[in-house]
Amino acid sequence: MMNGVVPFPKDFADRYRAKGYWEDLPMRHYFKQWCEQYADRVALRDVNRSVTFRELDERSTNLALNLLALGLAPGDTVVLQLPNVIEFAYVHFALQKIAVIPVMALPPHRFREMSHFVAVSEAKAVFTPVAQRDFSYVEMVGRIREQSPCVQHAIVLGDAPAGCVSLTELIERPATLPASRIDEIKIDPEMPALFLLSGGTTGIPKLIPRTHNDYIFNSKNAVSVCGVREGDVLLDVLPIAHNLPLACPGLQGFLMKGCTVVLHANTNPEELFPLIEKTRVTHIHVVPALLIRWIESPVIGNYDLSSVRVIQSGGQRLQPETRKRTQQLLPNCTVQENFGMAEGVLMFVRLDDPVDVRMETVGRPICPDDEVMILDEDDNPVKPGEVGELCVRGPYTLRGYYKAPEHNARAFTPDGFYRSGDLMRQHPSGNYMVEGRKKDLINRGAEKISAEEIENLILMHPAVLNVACIPIPDRLMGERNCACLILRPGMSVGFEELVAFLNTQEIAKFKLPERVEYFDDFPLSNFGKVSKKDLVAMVVERMTKAA
Structure with a gap:
């Protein structure tokens, strides 16, 4: 087992194999199978391009061989930071072919987060764009390489400057190594296929190892409850490094069924609605903030969106009013709520659940061996219908964060249940309802912000x-x-000055405060800690009075 990865206990692994959840085949086996079975179908599209399954296989194989020639080797790690472009799929498939393990970073991550991912994973390469708007990824990676000599290659999408390697060239340049080199690579399906990122409460995200066995099962189960049919088309517009658009069912689940995935990085309705009309999209992954923006757009009535059958909403609780309005505007469409985490367990409202259940709940687990406990403060199971912390384990839920033994001791129960930090209760239907959270997180449009991380920076x-x-x-x-x-007495700092200060710490922009309030002291709980619940009430009252 890879150093720093917590394995599944043998008795659990044996059970998951016996039940057919784990098939002990690497992800590349399935990728190749899909590409052969659906060779002439369109696998990927964007605004200007379409790629068949055969082309996806050929180009990712060529890229894989060129990455081997570049010096990457099975078991190496890389950091993958690309937007929703077809090249992302080429890289994802190529890395799985040669057992190189990507850390799935997000395009908004900056030096602070990226340097941490590199250091923890000891990444041999970083995949990024050259630049985006006024931000230079190349300059950022250059600084990371200065402090982390493990990074041997900066592989960039776009015109590669000196010291970088062109991703486009690696995809297109005919490989000199024979394709048999890939077949010679042996892959242990219990090893990580990739690292996802946590929405952690204690600073920069932790790395979540997802194994070949568990991650392919993740997609198989997810696609089984989303009404996917032959000829369907998924629009992937959420950042594809997230678990939902990548594998729940996401890119992997739709390709598994021989369907088409449309990749697009811009969420503006003026761009997306004509793309939906043109490509006849049937399924879309959203977060509530994005869906609200779309249904309130004045241009929504200008396009034929009747092909859309399922809008899958995750990341935050969707208000019933938003769901009702969506289905008024798109009468052929069902809004399907789901609750999931990069750490593992997925819950989906079933498409045939009664209307009241679909309106009130976030679903139920997708696998019979997803074990769920709702625990009180003393780790005792609550009575049916009572609120407690969701704790889970199962065939695709991690047993430990990567290289984080101290954190793992707090994040898991002694018998291996992952403490999600989400407060939930069970609905009489058997589905679950989100009632808040125990962890100190801010959920901004489904991007989780660690309050502690930003507090530590502001205290500087x-x-x-x-x-x-x-x-x-x-x-x-x-x-x-x-x-x-x-x-401090006699000192001051305004909102704009504080944001400018935090920008010097080079963090993702979505983490920045969007409001500042000043206090002489903070309300305290009975245990002497800052009562954030009371602070929220006080700030909301101030906002109400100011309105």
Whole structure:
């Protein structure tokens, strides 16, 4: 087993094999199978291009061989930071062919996060665009290479400057190595196929090892409950490095069924609606903030969106009013709620659940061996219908974060249940309802922000004596980050100055506070800790009075 990876206990692994959940085949086996079975069908599309399954296989094989020639080897890790482009799929397939393990970073991540991912994973290469708007990924990777000599290659999408390697060239340049080199590589299906990122509460995201066995099963199960038919088309517009658009069922699940995946990085309705009409999209992954933006767009009535049958919503609780409005505008469409985590367990509302269940719940687990416990503060199971922390284990739920033994001791029960930090209760139907969270997270449009990470950075400002970052409710994003400050005597810092200071720390922009409130002291709980619940109420009251 790879050093730093917590394996599944043998008795559980044996059970998952006996039940057919794990087939002990690497992900590349399935990828090749799909490409052969559906060779002439269109696998991938964007605004201007279409790629068949045969072309996907050929180009990813060629890329894989060129990556081997470049010096990457089975068992190496890389950091993959690409937007929703066809080249992402080429890289994903190529890395699985040669057992190179990607860390799935997001395009908004900046030096602070990316340097951490490189250091923890000891990445041999980083895949990025050259630049985006006014941000230079090349410059960022150059600085990372200066402090992390493990990075041997900067592979960029676009015109490669000196010191970088062109991804386009690696895809298109005929390989000199024979294709048999790939077949010679042996892959242990219990090894990580990739690392996803946590929405962790204790700073920069942790790495989540997803094995070949568990991650292909993840997609198989997810696609089975989403009404996917032959000829269907998925629009992948959420950042594809996230678990939902990648594999729940996402890119992997739709390709598994011989369907087409349309990749697009811009969420503007003026671009997306004509793309949906043109490609006859049937399924879309969204987060509530995105869906609200679309249904409120004045141009929604200008396009034929009747092909859309399922809009799958995750990341945050979807309000019933948004669901009703969507189905008024798109009468052929069902909005399907789901609850999932990069760490594993997935819950889906079934498409044939009664209307009241679809309106009120986030679904139920997709596998009979997804074990769920709702625990109270003393780790005792709550009574049916009562609220507690969701704790889970199963054939595709991790047994430990990568290289994080101290955190794992807190994040898992002694018998291996993952403590999700989500407060839930079971609906009489058997589905589950989200009732809040135990972890100190801010859920901004389904991007999870660690309050502790931002608080630690704000405390570095010389004017700040104490800080508490809290989630304030927002109709569009669900929550926004409000920084509550206690300043040092005689000192001051305004909102714009604070944001400018945080930008010098080079963090993803979605983590920045969007409001600042000032206090002389903070309310405390009975245990002497800052009562963020009371802080939220106080800030909301201020906002109400100011409105």
